[in-house]
Amino acid sequence: MIISVASGKGGTGKTTVATNLALALGADVELLDCDVEEPNAHLFLHPILQRTERVETPVPQVDMEKCTFCKKCAEICRFNALAVLKDTVLVFPELCHSCGGCMLVCPEGAITETGRELGTLNFGTSNGIRFINGRLRVGEAMSPPLIHRVRDAADPQLITIVDAPPGTSCPVIAAMHGADFILLVTEPTPFGLHDLRLAVEAVRVLGIPCGLVVNRADIGDEKVFAYAQSENIPILLTIPFERRIAEIYSRGKMVVEEIPEWREKFRRLFLDITGVLAET
Amino acid sequence: MREIVIISGKGGTGKTSLAAAFAALAENSILCDADVDAADLHLLMQPQVRQRSDFMGGGKASIRPDTCTGCGVCLDLCRFGAITDRFQVDLIRCVGCGVCVDFCPVTAIDFPIQRCGEWYISATRFGPMVHARLGIAEENSGKLVSLVRKATRQLAEERQCDLILTDGPPGIGCPVIAAIGGATVLVIVVEPTVSGLHDMERVVELAAHFRIPGMVCVNKYDLNIEMTEAIEAMAEQHNIILLGRIPFDSVFTHAMVAGKTIFEYREQGMTQDRIRATWKKIISSPSMNPLGIVDFKTTIQ
Numbered sequence: 001m002i003i004s005v006a007s008g009k010g011g012t013g014k015t016t017v018a019t020n021l022a023l024a025l026g027a028d029v030e031l032l033d034c035d036v037e038e039p040n041a042h043l044f045l046h047p048i049l050q051r052t053e054r055v056e057t058p059v060p061q062v063d064m065e066k067c068t069f070c071k072k073c074a075e076i077c078r079f080n081a082l083a084v085l086k087d088t089v090l091v092f093p094e095l096c097h098s099c100g101g102c103m104l105v106c107p108e109g110a111i112t113e114t115g116r117e118l119g120t121l122n123f124g125t126s127n128g129i130r131f132i133n134g135r136l137r138v139g140e141a142m143s144p145p146l147i148h149r150v151r152d153a154a155d156p157q158l159i160t161i162v163d164a165p166p167g168t169s170c171p172v173i174a175a176m177h178g179a180d181f182i183l184l185v186t187e188p189t190p191f192g193l194h195d196l197r198l199a200v201e202a203v204r205v206l207g208i209p210c211g212l213v214v215n216r217a218d219i220g221d222e223k224v225f226a227y228a229q230s231e232n233i234p235i236l237l238t239i240p241f242e243r244r245i246a247e248i249y250s251r252g253k254m255v256v257e258e259i260p261e262w263r264e265k266f267r268r269l270f271l272d273i274t275g276v277l278a279e280t
Numbered sequence: 281m282r283e284i285v286i287i288s289g290k291g292g293t294g295k296t297s298l299a300a301a302f303a304a305l306a307e308n309s310i311l312c313d314a315d316v317d318a319a320d321l322h323l324l325m326q327p328q329v330r331q332r333s334d335f336m337g338g339g340k341a342s343i344r345p346d347t348c349t350g351c352g353v354c355l356d357l358c359r360f361g362a363i364t365d366r367f368q369v370d371l372i373r374c375v376g377c378g379v380c381v382d383f384c385p386v387t388a389i390d391f392p393i394q395r396c397g398e399w400y401i402s403a404t405r406f407g408p409m410v411h412a413r414l415g416i417a418e419e420n421s422g423k424l425v426s427l428v429r430k431a432t433r434q435l436a437e438e439r440q441c442d443l444i445l446t447d448g449p450p451g452i453g454c455p456v457i458a459a460i461g462g463a464t465v466l467v468i469v470v471e472p473t474v475s476g477l478h479d480m481e482r483v484v485e486l487a488a489h490f491r492i493p494g495m496v497c498v499n500k501y502d503l504n505i506e507m508t509e510a511i512e513a514m515a516e517q518h519n520i521i522l523l524g525r526i527p528f529d530s531v532f533t534h535a536m537v538a539g540k541t542i543f544e545y546r547e548q549g550m551t552q553d554r555i556r557a558t559w560k561k562i563i564s565s566p567s568m569n570p571l572g573i574v575d576f577k578t579t580i581q
Contacts (some may be wrong), residue, residue: 008318009291009320010290010291010292010318011290011291011292011293011294011450011471012291012292014474033405036453036473037289037450037456038289038290038450038451038452038478038482038483040290040474040475040479043474043478044474057453065453065485066513075322076378076379076382077340078376078378079377080376091308096375097375098359099359099375099377099378099379100357100359100379101378101379101382104357104379104383105382124544135482136452138452138482138485138486138489139457139489139490140453141422141453141457141485142453142454143452144455145452145454164449166291166292166317166318166450166451167317167318167415167421167449167450167451168317168414168416168417169317169417169418169419169421169455170317170417170418170419170421170450171453172505173372173417177372188535189488189536189537190320190323190536190539191296191320191323191536194318194320194323195318195320198318198416200415201416202417205372205416205417206372207415214413219533220533220536220537221537230407233434246503247503247504248476250471250472250473250474250503250504251473251474251504251507252473252474266320270320271551
């Protein structure tokens with residue numbers, strides 16, 4: 001079973017929910033940190049890293065001995081990653097989407113592929129939890145291919161908890177696509193509500209059942225609760241704003257360890273998710 | 281033309297609330313919301329839309345079933361798993377490379393340009409604002425960010441505004457790279473948590489990669505003083521100007537609920553004073569003033 005923890009707005013508590021949920025379950029669970037631009041789950045779970053893989057995406061390289069400057073490669077490329085000049089071909093690897101079109105279209109077989117580093121894929125364990133994260137190389141623009149690689153590393157035998165990036169565009173979709181359940185985390189403020197609406201629209205596009213965690217539930221106003229009710233989205237957990245919880249988070253500690261009653265609450269959250277899934 | 285871009289790496293550190301507060305303090309400026317993915321600045325600015333435009337992204341494949349012979353060439357060539365075995369295009373997986381379109385032996389695949397969102401030029405209480413909304417589950421957010429920033433620059437030239445205040449997106453990927461290129465200075469808003477520190481390090485590295493000067497402001501600093509000190513130490517280590525500490529204050533949430541900037545909600549207060557001091561430090565910083573000359577008169581004398 002795959003549960004993706006997402007939010008729309010950043011900083012609402014995705015990582016807190018994802019890591020504490022994983023730790024509360026304890027066994028037969030893995031955490032995939034798919035916020036590859038700013039991965040944070042390792043700061044809380046402190047996994048023992050076992051293996052790091054460099055992740056590359058294929059980009060073209062042109063053999064100038066064979067090239068006849070016919071321009072077919074530049075014409076097929078929708079991303080302007082190749083420019084054919086009078087006596088040379090310029091490749092802009094950072095624009096390449098790795099579709100392979102240029103290589104297929106080249107009549108001289110002058111194009112082969114080399115790699116552009118997207119980032120790294122890191123494997124480890126933490127208290128019996130299987131841990132994987134992706135770290136986008138600083139300066140690299142495209143995160144979805146790396147997110148797909150993190151997702152591909154999932155073990156179908158385990159309960160998979162995905163920590164998604166913020167937003168509603170392609171990186172988030174890559175982290176939610178194919179999940180069994182989306183756990184949306186929000187805060188009851190105008191920003192939280194606005195971005196929650198967008199996130200719910202994204203979830204509806206994918207047609208995946210979802211539920212809500214309201215974090216810092218006692219700040220702001222009541223509109224998030226009214227919205228959840230009108231949209232029939234079950235509120236599965238509310239976390240009050242407590243300075244103590246904020247401080248635990250700020251130090252990289254786990255709420256379920258520091259305040260033991262939360263372990264039970266996160267276990268209940270998981271049972272409620274399976275309950276919602278059983279109904280659908 | 282000078283442009284201040286507010287970024288953070290980590291989401292939810294207070295970029296938008298601070299951008300709105302700065303907008304209330306800035307003179308003769310234009311606002312730009314470059315977080316097109318989950319834009320929030322308009323909730324505080326209530327912009328009156330004056331001009332609405334479509335944002336057209338790239339094309340996406342569309343198979344005409346009556347022409348398709350089911351030969352399977354597209355299925356074999358697509359590297360994104362976007363062609364289903366019933367020869368339909370999964371638009372969520374399709375990246376718009378057009379390889380299937382060009383190699384279909386019976387030209388059964390169209391490539392219609394997609395409308396991926398909208399962008400707006402608006403009027404606000406604090407001057408003009410350019411903002412956008414990317415369609416749900418769309419790609420090309422970087423492209424839309426570039427478009428919005430370009431439109432802001434044009435408008436700034438027309439209106440003879442000297443200053444652009446840009447609210448940036450979280451992260452370090454495509455939309456952020458599009459949001460910071462060519463900026464005069466980056467204001468990095470950090471919260472004093474282990475995540476805040478970690479994410480700031482990556483954003484600082486990104487700023488260095490693109491050679492854009494950055495300045496750091498610690499928001500909600502009193503949530504963890506030790507962490508605030510660690511952030512400030514790291515900033516100094518990277519030769520980054522420290523703008524100051526802003527306290528954790530529920531006035532931000534109250535102002536947000538009221539749809540106002542913090543200064544409109546309550547003019548005076550310790551937090552308000554800190555933000556005024558921060559803003560003063562930003563606009564008088566060497567990066568914002570050519571050749572490092574803050575006060576021309578004194579320099580000439």
